[in-house]
Amino acid sequence: xxxxxxxxxxxxxxxxxxxxxxxxxxxxxxxxxxxxxxxxxxxxxxxxxxxxxxxxxxxxxxxxxxxxxxxxxxxxxxxxxxxxxxxxxxxxxxxxxxxxxxxxxxxxxxxxxxxxxxxxxxxxxxxxxxxxxxxxxxxxxxxxxxxxxxxxxxxxxxxxxxxxxxxxxxxxxxxxxxxxxxxxxxxxxx
Numbered sequence: 001x002x003x004x005x006x007x008x009x010x011x012x013x014x015x016x017x018x019x020x021x022x023x024x025x026x027x028x029x030x031x032x033x034x035x036x037x038x039x040x041x042x043x044x045x046x047x048x049x050x051x052x053x054x055x056x057x058x059x060x061x062x063x064x065x066x067x068x069x070x071x072x073x074x075x076x077x078x079x080x081x082x083x084x085x086x087x088x089x090x091x092x093x094x095x096x097x098x099x100x101x102x103x104x105x106x107x108x109x110x111x112x113x114x115x116x117x118x119x120x121x122x123x124x125x126x127x128x129x130x131x132x133x134x135x136x137x138x139x140x141x142x143x144x145x146x147x148x149x150x151x152x153x154x155x156x157x158x159x160x161x162x163x164x165x166x167x168x169x170x171x172x173x174x175x176x177x178x179x180x181x182x183x184x185x186x187x188x189x190x
Contacts, residue, residue, distance in 0.1 A: 001173070003190065004076045005163045013051040014079065015070075026075050026176075027168040081178040088181065099121040099185060104150060111112065164190075 004024035007014060018024070022031040025046045032046065049070045073079040087095060096117055102110045112122040164170045174190045184187065 001187075003080065007076060014048055014076075015051070016046050016048040016076070018046070020038055022111055022166065023044065024076050024164065024165075025166075025169065026077055026172040028167065029166055035058070045078075048073045048076055048079050074171070075176070077176045079174070081181065082178055084185070085178060090182065097185075105154070 002065055004026075008018060008023035011018075016025075017032060019031055022029055025032055027045055034097050050074050051068045054069045073082060079118075081144045084097075087097060094115065098110060098114060106128045107128065111126070164173060170190060177190065179189065
């Protein structure tokens with residue numbers, strides 16, 4: 001769920017109509033349908049489009065404004081379900097999925113396990129990076145560093161503050177989040 005709030009702050013290449021007064025907005029409410037929103041009254045969820053690069057040079061996307069394909073999702077929940085479901089279901093090549101919270105709260109143990117999984121070994125020393133790993137410019141401006149994130153995400157009240165404040169959003173998330181994926185990744189039901 002916190003991922004959706006993060007997308008409200010830094011939406012990267014995801015595009016959907018959202019406002020500070022209602023985000024994450026899974027089901028349009030009066031804020032979304034008001035004078036600024038101008039959404040049809042009948043819209044059942046807030047559709048999301050994500051821009052993906054279609055042409056690459058090696059592993060890097062070609063830097064060309066025409067090099068893009070938009071993929072549509074019915075909501076942020078649908079985007080989460082499809083994105084993580086597709087990665088989880090991959091059988092063509094090995095993959096390793098690491099949860100952000102495991103890196104934050106159990107960093108040394110998690111990194112040790114990742115190293116061992118890849119056939120390596122952990123160095124004898126471990127150092128936390130306290131500044132934002134994403135930098136302070138572009139889409140990451142205002143990102144929190146390690147200590148601020150630890151305070152926010154380590155406290156369930158702070159972690160959930162301002163997320164899914166509209167009951168219709170809560171109900172939509174309950175009905176549409178992939179319960180199997182939530183269980184696989186160790187997330188509690190909403």
